[in-house]
Amino acid sequence: MSVENVMARIAELHQGLVPPSTLAPTTTGGTQFASLLSDQTASATATLDPSATAATATTAATGATAATGTAQTAGQRALAFAEQEVGQAEQPPGSNDSPRIAEYRTATAGSGIGPWCAYFVSWAAKQAGAPLGEAGQGFGSVSAVASWAQRTGRWNPAASGQPPQAGDLIVWGGQHIGIVESVDADGKIHTVEGNSSNMVTRRTHDASGDGATGYVRLG
Structure with a gap:
């Protein structure tokens, strides 16, 4: 076996002994996912928040009253x-x-x-x-x-x-x-x-x- 082959084999064995590094999400992918998660959470919170629902209903009722006017005798x-x-x-x-x-x-x-x-x-x-x-x-x-x-x-x-x-x-x-x-x-x-x-x-x-x-x- 030539010296070059021996050196190549040693390099392969050395690489095999190094533990694989932990993979991290790419910056772009991680940012997109976080943004999507944030948007969906905010949407769900607004839907489930009773105070937000009540405020919307009050605004609609006020608009309806303004449109129809005060009841007459x-x-x-x-x-x-x-x-x-x-x-x-x-x-x-x-x-x-x-x-x-x-x-x-x-x-x-x-x-x-x-x-x-x-x-x-x-x-x-x-x-x-x-x-x-x-x-x-x-x-x-x-x-x-x-x-x-x-x-x-x-x-x-x-x-x-x-x-x-x-x-x-x-x-x-x-x-x-x-x-x-x-x-x-x-x-x-x-x-x-x-x-x-x-x-x-x-x-x-x-x-x-x-x-x-x-x-x-x-x-």
Whole structure:
């Protein structure tokens, strides 16, 4: 055996006696795995964290409330319908009639052409889902509206001194009726009234309602 072969064999034997080194993950591979593990852990924590879930639900609920707005009373809904009718007039003036006024009469059982302020509020209340009368029949006379309100606990006499709210019906004896639109800080009462100067119009009254006898709370 030549000297070169002997030296090569010695080198092989020496290499075989050295223990293999511990393998370490490559920098790139280790970094990618750690990053992936961190992302998945964070995702799982967010899903399982009840405080995070509650915060998300609260935000969604707040957004839904903002989108739908504050719930309205029956009176406020009736007022909204009444406000849309401002300017509707008798055709011809003094006839107590027009195609639109005929529509108001459909909210009252047994109605006919005649003074229509009570027909108007009956129509607005029915559109709002709160028809007047025990059977939702509506009323063609102001006194009938007041009597129903007194029977059912909806009546607020003007003498009580308790101011009306937007959406309340405002009553003048057995003569006339309208819907309260707003009340000023000084007590002035703004209304929407049918059959006022032969049309649906806005009026402003003093704190007494210019002699109003009472108010009806629709709900």
